[in-house]
Amino acid sequence: DLMSDDQSSLPRDLQDKYLLTRRIGTGVCGEVRLAFERSTCRKFAVKIINKKNFQSEGTATRNAKTEIDILQRVDHPCLIKTEDFYQTEESFYIVLELMEGGELFHRVKSKQQLNESVAKLYFYQMLRAVEYLHSNGIIHRDLKPENILLSSQDDVCLIKVTDFNQSRILEEAVLMRTLCGTPSYLAPEVFTHASTTGYGLAVDAWSLGVLLFVCLGGYPPFHESFGHQSVTDQIIRGEFTMVQSKWTSVSDQAKDVVRKLLVVDPMKRMSIEEALQHPWLQDQKMLETAHRLMYPSAEGGGAAAAMEAESTSGRHLRKRGREGDGEEQH
């Protein structure tokens, strides 16, 4: 009947705390619904990950576990925060902060292409989010416009990176590989962390290059409609297409950032740090706006306050809860 919302299949304790309503997003692994916290009427996004969507039980649980673990430990203004976590036999329910602006994907689509200053503001925030992940040994591995969320309908807004289920926590990957192999044949750099971070992290730099290309050009750099080559071949050869009509109004510095990120050899590709130092991003007005959005509590604003906020909270993963190892289930 009209009064009782049909939330029958949802975990009891999730229902007790939240009223789930309409679908606001769909992902490869499930859907995202708008939810209201019953006690406060605050709005949240509830991501429902269907366990059977994954090929094998193991992967599903492992992926989602990694995602949950990462979501609960990351703490950065440009990374989506987890409020709550529930699970049933068939699904995971992750309560996330609601991003009223929806996915970057739809913003770029509706605007054809973003104007350069907006693209720069978003790109800078993405760089900072990924810089934070990398400094905590986390590779996102699946950065794309669907995984970048906007905090409001305004052009000038905070962005947040989401969808960590493709992420890989570096230490585990490294540990596994090292433990599998017989150490005596492993080169020194394997242990000195250099080789492991070198290759892995660069995948996110490439994806950020694709994201910036899409924001500035309004279309993807590698696409089957460009000439005879398959998309894979275009990517392997690093052959992207800048359609004249779309790129004439884009500055040479912006194009330079794209060209230095879309480099095939990961060791030659511009790193996140180098991108943050690129002339295109030494733009005081943009930096002030970004810091005001990222660190609103920094009273009086100013670079010092932002640096202060960044150095205290902005650097490290949150400690796992004392009880258990952060695995507490609802």
Ligand SMILES: c1ccc2c(c1)[nH]c1[nH]cn[n+]12
């Ligand atoms: C549209 C699609 C997905 C969304 C969203 C709005 N807000 C939010 N928070 C976490 N995911 N997510």
